[in-house]
Amino acid sequence: MGTDRWAYRSRLRAIDPLAKLWLTLGALVVCLGCGSAGVGLATLALLSAYSVVLGGQPVKTVVKCLLIPLAFLLAGSVTLVLRPLGEGAALWAVSLPVLGRWGVSVESLALAGTVLCRAMGAAACLFFLALNTPVCDLTAALGRLHAPALLVELMELIYRFLFVLSGEAGRIHTAQAARLGYGTWRRSITSLGELLSVLFVRALRRGERVYAALESRYYTGSLATVAGQYEKGTWLYGLLLATAAVQIFIWTLERGGLSWMLWR
Template identity: 30%
Template sequence: MGAGHAHDLYRPGDSPLHRLPPHCKVVAVVVFVFAVVATPREAYWAFGAYALLLAVAAAVGRVPAGYVARRVVVEIPFVVFALALPFLATGPKTEFLGLTVSHSGLLGAWNILAKGTLGVVASILLAATTTVRDLLLGLERLRMPQLLVQIMQFMVRYTTVIAGEMGRMRVARESRGFQAKDVRQLPVVAKSAGALFIRSYERGERVHLAMLSRGYTGTMPVIVDVRANRAQWGAAAVLPAVAAVVCAAAWAGAG
């Protein structure tokens, strides 16, 4: 897979976070998210501490707050669901901002918003400082099944190819006077989608035959072997280690 297939979330740079091996960052983010999820929802101070940790990580990675904020909108569907919980949940009622809402629903909404937002921000920081190619190399280094890694590699490689094919088909339809204005045009769009599927399937078969003719036996050759030394593992462990301490302190306080 070529190195030129960068994703929109990646922010080029040369910060300490950018230089960390990808598998170290993946492990750090996963452990951090587990610590956040395991934290009691009533430990409000702990979530503030997690937010501060992510702010420090963003500063180290030189990722602006506005850059992160624009991409947090991906969790809007979960926000809508969380905002509805206080009104839909049953149980004892309480007053909040002049409204009578469910106490358990209010805590549930806070739980979803706080933990979901922290997890999304951590993922955004990972994506902003790591290219897709490096992420896949890191997953391979972490012994993720080869087949899954290869599927993701081809998804990254051929998404732009399929998107280009869709664009050409759209231009061909419009050059013949087609305009999708209402549901009456759905059969044409459905036929186009079917044609795109067939073309993609045939392309996949040709690519597979080309790989077999070049000696493919089920595993991809290792072009770049990413490794990490103790110092790099130690630097990556700072975030999850502090998060684990905060989580333990939150449980101790709750007990």
């Protein structure tokens, strides 16, 4: 279900999820804290490589996952690239009657590039965790960190019901396609509207059945699970330090700090 089908096949599946969580959080904090495009790209490359080399995930799978946030980020970057400008130099500009002078400048391109790289680095961190750690292991790790029990259980239930919704949508779409509901553009629009109109009701009923199944298994508000047996994964903490060292080294290079240290 979701990324779990890849997580259960991962070579890191048997590693302590807490170690994978700390590696993800450490790389994520440094990536976002440095505010650097170079660090973002390095984080993107390193964490994606960890998923492929250490986790054994197919390159195609990792790339497909990263394309999802990339599409949204590229669309959002337009608002950073195209901005209101003063009288300064611009790479491209246009004067609008009411809105004034809008255009693209070197600064706006640099800002959009930095935000895009940082966001993609953060996405690579999260996909490393998602592709190598099943949700049940992740929630167990959060429980060991004494995260609020209500928050952990909400995560589990929301994750489950998201795919209840997705499954219902898939079945309705298959039934419509079998009846040539998407044969023409007009018919596709009509079928999509019908799908959306009944999806919520169908998903709500399915959710009620899932909850009834939980209650029939003595659900009392707490999802108790048996803790798995994991390898310690101490080497992942060393990998965290190495990753942070690479990130900080690149940040130092961007800031010109290395040349200053050599000169001193």
